[in-house]
Amino acid sequence: MQFMFLIHHDDEALAKAPPTMWGEYAAFNEALTKAGGTPGLRLDPASKGRSVTRRNGKPELLDGPYADTKEQFAGYYMLDLPDIDAAVQWAARCPSAQYGTVEVRPIWPTRSA
Amino acid sequence: MKFMLLIHGNEQAMMEATQVNSAGMSPEYAAYNDALIKAGAMLAGERLRPTTSAASVRVRNGKTEVLDGPYAETKEQFGGYYIIEASDLDAAMDWAQQCPASQFGTVEVRPVVQG
Amino acid sequence: MIGDEARKAAERVARESYGRLVAFLAARTRDVAGAEDALAEAFASALKSWPQDGIPANPDAWLLTVARRRQTDAVRRRQTRQSGEVHIQLMTEELDEAAANPDLIPDRRLALMFACAHPDIEAGMRAPLILQTILGLTAIDIAAAFLIPPATMGQRLVRAKARIKDAGLPFAIPEREDLPERLDAVLEAIYAAYAKGWTEIGDTAADRLADEAIWLGRLVVSLLPDEPEAKGMLALMLYAEARRAARRDASGAYVPLEAQDIELWDEPQVVAAEALLRDANRMGPTGRYQIEAAIQSAHVARRVTGRSNWESVVALYDILLGLTQSPVVVLNRAAALAETAGADVALASLDTIAADRRMADYQPYWAARGHLAARAGRREEAHEALTLAIGLSSDEAVRQYLAVQRTALNDG
Numbered sequence: 001m002q003f004m005f006l007i008h009h010d011d012e013a014l015a016k017a018p019p020t021m022w023g024e025y026a027a028f029n030e031a032l033t034k035a036g037g038t039p040g041l042r043l044d045p046a047s048k049g050r051s052v053t054r055r056n057g058k059p060e061l062l063d064g065p066y067a068d069t070k071e072q073f074a075g076y077y078m079l080d081l082p083d084i085d086a087a088v089q090w091a092a093r094c095p096s097a098q099y100g101t102v103e104v105r106p107i108w109p110t111r112s113a
Numbered sequence: 114m115k116f117m118l119l120i121h122g123n124e125q126a127m128m129e130a131t132q133v134n135s136a137g138m139s140p141e142y143a144a145y146n147d148a149l150i151k152a153g154a155m156l157a158g159e160r161l162r163p164t165t166s167a168a169s170v171r172v173r174n175g176k177t178e179v180l181d182g183p184y185a186e187t188k189e190q191f192g193g194y195y196i197i198e199a200s201d202l203d204a205a206m207d208w209a210q211q212c213p214a215s216q217f218g219t220v221e222v223r224p225v226v227q228g
Numbered sequence: 229m230i231g232d233e234a235r236k237a238a239e240r241v242a243r244e245s246y247g248r249l250v251a252f253l254a255a256r257t258r259d260v261a262g263a264e265d266a267l268a269e270a271f272a273s274a275l276k277s278w279p280q281d282g283i284p285a286n287p288d289a290w291l292l293t294v295a296r297r298r299q300t301d302a303v304r305r306r307q308t309r310q311s312g313e314v315h316i317q318l319m320t321e322e323l324d325e326a327a328a329n330p331d332l333i334p335d336r337r338l339a340l341m342f343a344c345a346h347p348d349i350e351a352g353m354r355a356p357l358i359l360q361t362i363l364g365l366t367a368i369d370i371a372a373a374f375l376i377p378p379a380t381m382g383q384r385l386v387r388a389k390a391r392i393k394d395a396g397l398p399f400a401i402p403e404r405e406d407l408p409e410r411l412d413a414v415l416e417a418i419y420a421a422y423a424k425g426w427t428e429i430g431d432t433a434a435d436r437l438a439d440e441a442i443w444l445g446r447l448v449v450s451l452l453p454d455e456p457e458a459k460g461m462l463a464l465m466l467y468a469e470a471r472r473a474a475r476r477d478a479s480g481a482y483v484p485l486e487a488q489d490i491e492l493w494d495e496p497q498v499v500a501a502e503a504l505l506r507d508a509n510r511m512g513p514t515g516r517y518q519i520e521a522a523i524q525s526a527h528v529a530r531r532v533t534g535r536s537n538w539e540s541v542v543a544l545y546d547i548l549l550g551l552t553q554s555p556v557v558v559l560n561r562a563a564a565l566a567e568t569a570g571a572d573v574a575l576a577s578l579d580t581i582a583a584d585r586r587m588a589d590y591q592p593y594w595a596a597r598g599h600l601a602a603r604a605g606r607r608e609e610a611h612e613a614l615t616l617a618i619g620l621s622s623d624e625a626v627r628q629y630l631a632v633q634r635t636a637l638n639d640g
Contacts, residue, residue, distance in 0.1 A: 004161060006191070008184045024618060024627060031619025035589040041196065042226040043117060050202065052209045053219040059210050066121050066221040069185045073119070073223070078159075084168060085352070088375050090589075091170035092177045092622040101184045102170045105191075106162040168377040175624055179371065181379040 002110075003079050003087040005040075005094065006103040008071035013099040024095040031093070032077065040076035071100045078107075115156065115225035116197050116205040121189040122218025124163050141213040149197060154208060157196040164190045189218045196225070235279035240443075242274040245287040247337055247362040249295075253322050255336035255399040260343075260361055260389040266319040270294035271364055289330040296323050337362055338451045339399040344388075345413040346397045353388045354417035355424075360385060362447075363440055373424045373437050408457070408515070415461040415517060418444045422465050438472075441465060449504075456508035460517035463504040467524035470497035482629040490531040498528050519548045523560075538567035555581040559596050571604035591620035595630060607637050 029039050043049075046065035053060050065072060077094075081087050084104065091102040138146070149155035164183045171178045183190065195212075199205040202224065209220040246267060253263035270291045284290040299320050326333050344357035356374060359365045371381035391397070402410040418441050425438030445462035452458050474492035477483050505521045523544045526537040545561035558581050566574035578597065587593045598614035601607075614634040621627045 002159075004159065006184070020628075020631065023631070027615045027619035027627075029619070031589065031594075031616045034616055041115070041117065044224040044226055046223070049221055049223040050206060050209075051219050051221045052206060052215050054216050059215065061206065065223075066119065066189070066219050067185060067187050071184060073191075084166075084380065085376060088168055088170055088179055088377070089622075091168075092172060092179075092375065093620055094170075097170050097172040097177070097622075098624070100171075103184045104168045104170065105164075105183070106166050108160045108162060110159065168380070172622065172624075177375055177622060179375050179377050181377040 001081060001083065002107040003081055003084075004105045004107055005077040005079065005087075005091055006073060006105060007075045007077075007094070007096045007100065008069075008103060009074040009096060009100040010071045011045075017099050021095050021099070028094055032079070032090070037077060037079040037090070040078055042075040043073065046072040046074075074100070114199060114201065114205075114227065116199055116202070116208075117223045117225055118195040118197060118205070118209055118212060119191060119221040119223060120193040120195075120212065120214040120218065121187070121221060122192055122214055123188065124190050124192060126217060139213070145211060145213055148211065149195065149208070154197045154199060155195070156198055158194065160193040161191065163192075192218075234282075238278040238283050239275060241283050241287050242271065242278050243363050245291055246271045246274070246364045248333065248335055249288060249291055249326065250361055250364075251336040251340040252326060252333050253319060254343075254361070255339050256322050257318050258393050258396060258399065259318075260340075260392055261386065262319055264361065266299060266323060267291060267295050269298050286330055288333060289327065292323060292327040292330060296320075296327055299323055335451070336399065337447065338401055341414050341417075341448070342401060342410060343392050343397050343399050345410070345417050346392070347410075347413070348395055348397060349388055349391060350384075351413075351416075353384055354413065355420040356381065356385060357388050358414075358417050358444065359421055359437075359440065362444065365440070373421075407455075411452070411455060411457060412515070414448065415457060418448065419461055419465065419517075422468070426468065435472075438465075438469060442469060454511065456511040456513075457515040457517045459504045459508035459511075460515060460519075460521045463501040463508065463521040464517055464524060466497045466501035466504070467521065467528060470494040470501065470528070476625065480625055482623075482625040484629075485527065486536070493528065493531060498531075501525070514547075516548060516551050519544050519551070523548075536567075538564055542568050555584055555587065555590075555593070559593055562600065563596055566600055566603060571600045575600045575604055575606075589620055591617055594620060598630070598633065602633065602637060610634075610637055 032039065049063075049065050051062045051064070051066050053062070074096075079087065079090060081090065084106070087104045087106075091097060091104050094102050096102055146155065146158070149158075167181075167183045169180045169182065169184050171180075193214075195208075197205065197208055199208060202222065205222045205224075209215060209222050212220045214220050249267055250260070250263045253266060254260045257263065270293075273294055274287075274291060278284070278287075303317070303320060340361055341358055344361060345354040349357065352374075356367075356370045359370050360367065367382040367385055368378045370385075371378040374381065376384075401407070421444070422438055422441035425435065425441060442462070442465050445458070445465055448458045449455075449462050470493050471485075471488060473494065474488035474490075475483055483489075501521065502525060505518065505525055508518050508521070523541050526540040526544065529535075529537045541564040542561065545557060545564060548557050549561065558578065562574040562577045565577055575597070578593075578600075581587055581593070594613045594617035598610050598617050601610035601613055611634060614630050614637075618627050618630045618634070621630065
């Protein structure tokens with residue numbers, strides 16, 4: 001089963017994270033890759049984002065992220081794992097779990113081309 | 114430049130509006146997908162299962178906490194994404210406006226860290 | 229004012245009484261969920277009032293009185309709606325019967341545990357089932373310990389209990405020829421609960437789970453006094469529990485077994501474990517828990533002789549390997565082999581599991597490889613293995629310990 005890990009970071013908490021965190025991330029990525037997972041992409045800060053929505057048939061453009069939450073979506077991973085239990089176990093290893101939240105989302109199987 | 118398009122929509126409403134069965138794709142999305150591919154903009158895309166199947170994990174003071182549901186309870190839930198190639202943010206915003214989700218929900222555009 | 233000890237004791241009595249009654253009702257009706265439901269309010273009431281007001285003279289009778297009152301109300305409500313349910317009526321009869329002679333209620337907890345650990349029940353759910361039905365722990369608490377989202381755990385518990393009922397799984401102590409295997413499943417479930425409590429340090433909920441597991445171990449030993457493996461498993465838990473205080477130093481850093489301060493080991497628990505092991509050994513053929521306990525005994529010999537008895541440890545792992553081809557055993561044996569035959573020999577012994585796909589994300593495997601490779605002077609291999617071990621750890625203290633080991637590779 002495919003799972004997406006959504007990394008939500010709290011900028012405040014991240015600022016207090018020790019420099020060792022990036023080394024831990026490297027180790028996590030290596031372990032993940034060894035187990036067949038793929039590191040996803042990192043996103044620029046949420047403040048650099050924009051949103052579009054349609055209200056009364058007219059597109060509305062907004063600066064900034066969609067949700068005004070304390071933790072912002074900062075990046076993701078994709079993993080193929082047997083079940084949610086295994087997914088949660090991996091999520092707990094992600095260094096971001098200490099400085100934010102790792103949200104685990106099952107994916108619909110990709111439609112083959 | 115790479116951009117991530119985050120699709121937010123009310124899960125319930127989205128299911129009804131696009132008349133999509135669980136594993137299939139609506140004609141609107143099929144057309145949008147084709148357009149992205151033809152333009153050479155499509156890099157990746159996935160649909161997420163509803164937030165009822167989500168779990169959130171945090172580690173605080175050395176203790177792992179596992180909660181049901183997504184990180185945040187929002188009116189519109191994060192339900193899918195695209196990774197696209199576009200010349201700049203404005204171009205990415207054009208793609209966002211063309212996305213069927215912009216009619217029923219919100220499409221958020223986030224630049225990807227380059228390099 | 230009731231002190232903390234008294235409150236804990238009262239809670240313990242409430243859980244004991246509850247578990248006995250659930251087991252009694254469930255064994256008679258095969259309906260675990262129905263039994264829990266019939267006693268839920270009474271149990272909640274007891275947990276609230278006994279720590280404050282003291283333990284009643286007859287705990288079982290107290291619970292039954294409250295349960296029957298609530299049962300009568302439920303039956304009356306259903307009768308008014310004219311939708312009587314068989315299982316409600318069944319529970320009423322069972323409750324009445326139990327209440328007639330509360331001192332003569334047979335202890336069916338062992339039968340309940342065997343049902344929970346039946347081969348037809350998913351292995352990962354046996355421990356949660358036992359913790360909930362015998363101890364009355366909530367799905368939320370159990371979920372937190374087992375790192376499963378709470379609603380998921382709740383759903384799985386419901387399904388597992390339905391399975392017991394629908395498949396008519398027996399509430400009985402298995403026949404002699406089936407007993408070793410079936411008992412092993414019960415012991416494995418209890419030990420799994422202990423192990424969950426083991427991984428989280430300094431967390432009161434986790435410490436508590438370890439206590440509950442030990443309590444369950446003692447229960448099984450008392451109910452099956454002639455089974456050496458039950459004693460072996462309890463001894464194993466007590467050896468581990470005895471070392472709890474020594475696993476972290478004052479600053480919270482991880483301390484491996486060889487480096488632990490033996491002054492911090494709890495002597496009474498070690499002594500109790502040794503006695504259980506001696507009793508078990510006298511009783512008949514050995515089993516995997518007795519061997520694991522014997523290995524622990526060889527380790528704690530350090531407090532008397534100054535060193536772990538590594539030769540014995542290796543010999544015992546050899547026997548264990550004959551009983552189970554578990555990669556975990558191969559791994560632990562390698563650590564001991566390093567002490568008797570050197571790191572290169574130990575590393576070579578890992579070849580048998582190197583291709584096992586389960587090792588790809590098994591943290592202890594990479595941690596062991598890393599340490600052995602470091603000792604064998606194979607720096608690159610050690611660096612790679614320790615990096616993977618760091619990436620696979622969710623415990624910050626363990627990550628830091630491994631990181632220090634990795635940095636040390638560059639020195640000397």
